[in-house]
Amino acid sequence: MLLPAVLALLAVPPRAGGERSVSCVLSPGVRASLKHRIAVEQETWPSALAETRAGRELLRLEAAGGFRLHVRVRETPGDYAVCVIYVDAGGRVVLDGRSRFVLAYGKRRVESTEILFTDSIQERRVFSTADGPIVLTDRSTGYAKAASGGYLAIVRFPDGSLPKGRDWLPDMFVLRGGDGSDYAQS
């Protein structure tokens, strides 16, 4: 019983697969990829998890101090997108409170307000560009990486600013520094 269950679980591809994404080069050795628009269902989350034993375990871990990034996103109004930042050897990028992802939908522009990181997959800490600069190199160890090897960033936009559904992917995007310069363009 156990082995078939595990095999079945492993056979199901992760939800991350199959989605379209938009990528850009930020600087030599640094690139970013917008992966997924996060759907926040604040009201249904706890009750949905409480339906299963595993879900209740997830809530227990959350209550014990884990999944703080999930909690922060769920409890802070806004539109959010998953962005994975890949840093090769020698690459370096500094993100601070003035750093902005600017998404272009035709002539319309949507500008981010905050960029969030976490420390591990258990998410016991949250780092925000609103609190201080975040320096990413290929040797940075304080920030969690996604399975693909890039740093996992959650980019916050004003509530209701991103298009709904599958149309959320922009035509292009740039990462703009506090001085108004564009770091990169997709």
Next chain:
Amino acid sequence: MAVTTLRARIALVLLVLAASPIVAFAAEQAEQESLWDWIVRFLVWAAGGWHGY
């Protein structure tokens, strides 16, 4: 995050079946922590998957 897909719900149900016996059979503390780390990975994946990108 939202648990909206049938796939996620199936994964959660399978985790109920898979997680507890595996941890129970792991005698060493280090083995238990390692197993829990993997189980947490699966849970996060099922719950939203943003670490899976």
